Amino acid sequence: MPAKGKLLKLLTYAVIAIVALVWVLRFDIKAARDDAPPQAETEAASLISVQFSESRALPYTKTLEIQGQVEPNYAVDLRAEVAARVLSLPVSKGDRVAEGDLLLELDQDARKAQLAQAEADLHYKQQDLSANQRLVDAGGSTRSDVLRLASEVADAKLVLEEARLGLSRTRPVAPFDGVVDRLDVDPGDYLSIGDSWGRLVDISTLKVRAWVAQQDVAELALGQKVRVRLLDGSLLEGELNFIAFSADEETRSYQIEAIVQNPDARRIAGASASMTIDTGEVQAHRLSAALLTLDDHNQVGVRVLDADNRVHFRPVKLLSGEMTQAWVSGLEEEERLITLGAGFAEEGQQVHPVPLEERVEQGSR
Template structure:
């Protein structure tokens, strides 16, 4: 073979050139591999990469938002105290009434006669006691006889009072000013004691009742301002006027009531409403609810990166949530919140963080 190459010198020159080129390319490739190995991103060395956004706490008004039920300020169901027939419907249901106004009348039957008889008995007994007192002063009758006559007078007076009450109960009157809301009987119906006749409600004021969690009730005080939001978007101003002393055994929550003025007598009782209860100013972070996660104990929290590039999980208290985001408390004043990749990293894990676009 060498004899053939000696006869063709140009082949030797080509072979040498190819060897030199291969040597140069091998050296460049090795250098490139060394450089790439030295400059490779940390993610290629086994560290997860996450995007973060710097958030700083800002003051906000703390508030509790709970669902409530609008109720009439007062509601009473008037029942029959005596037996009798409905002889007159003095007012139409749905109409406003004043305190003491007659709403419905029952038959008096023999009750006026019972009152007249009682009045006569009382007059007779009073005369007997008056005469006996004078005789007792002259020692013409015993003290026991005088006491017996006085007892009979007291009994007659009690019977007269009962007869008068029975007669007065034939007239059903409004115990307070309000709206004649419902009627359960019709003209001519015969009713018995305890039977429901009608319902009267007072809507000059309204109360909105709700249940609030036991961990939040300590932040409430009587007299706090409350914004009441109705389903149609209207809002009313209210005041917290009742907080239950004991929690409901089933839900472990406390009943609260908010007083709302209703000078226009708006028909809102029975409707649903949302209560916004202001509980003072606090420092909090505003973030997307999608960034909230749960730890193994079921607590709400967020993941963030510390100065050592380690993932941290901090439980937070959810202050309020709306369509724009959530306000939470419990985080450090300034925090690098993980906005991308939080579902793939765990607390304590070393990561490489990169500032998200638009992050500060």
């Protein structure tokens, strides 16, 4: 019994020692686990850090800027419609005239004589016709004679009308409100039919003519707003009123025209100008021009983060740009734009995102 008692006592001590050891080891393991960094933090520490900023699309009015030339909206070369000598010039170069104002006086003597002759011929033929109509009933004339004389009366009326028209053409008037831009005759000069003697232009409204590349013409529509900037920096406003249906055979570009108002009657016809055409509204992002980059195919774009914090190149269309800012389309409504560290990450690589407000330490990646 004593031997058994000793053995039992030893076993009891051994069990107590094992239990105590297990108890101590359990707390040491728990403490070690508590001191170890989380797995997510370990993985994040091994990822490249990139800085990003949130960007939201905004309404943007697209524009097309091209070079054009300012021309009068209406311009006409004044040509003689009758042959006659110049008597006087009621207007001078540079004068503003209204529609119907007298521009030139030509000698009327020959035209007045022709008119008098035409009136006399018509009167004679009408008398002859009336007499023959009375003789028909008495048998002294035939119906064929009456028809022939009636035809002669009609011809005489046409001659008289032409004589009156010829006389009126010795007093040419302004076909529209405008400015006498050129006068090439003096009193005493003789004008033949078709000779140019002056030019009248309307500058109250101006026409701006330009050529558009074939890749841009699809964005244009009649009535679009146009701003015209002159060489002195001043602006005129109007709208697009003509787009050619076919391209020029040599340049493959399309001619367009815009009408702009010129309320101050400025002398700018013939001058060069830049046209800015509003071509529609789109959703676009405004971002720093420094974020624009090129991919392996020389496409312009930016680098963004997806929902899994992976880096992607997004091609964009540059709508407008300055030294520091740019407007681009082609992105989602909301994007996380990489602003720093994109050059350290490959396409599709997962990174550690840091908002713009926090500093990115690339040395700690």
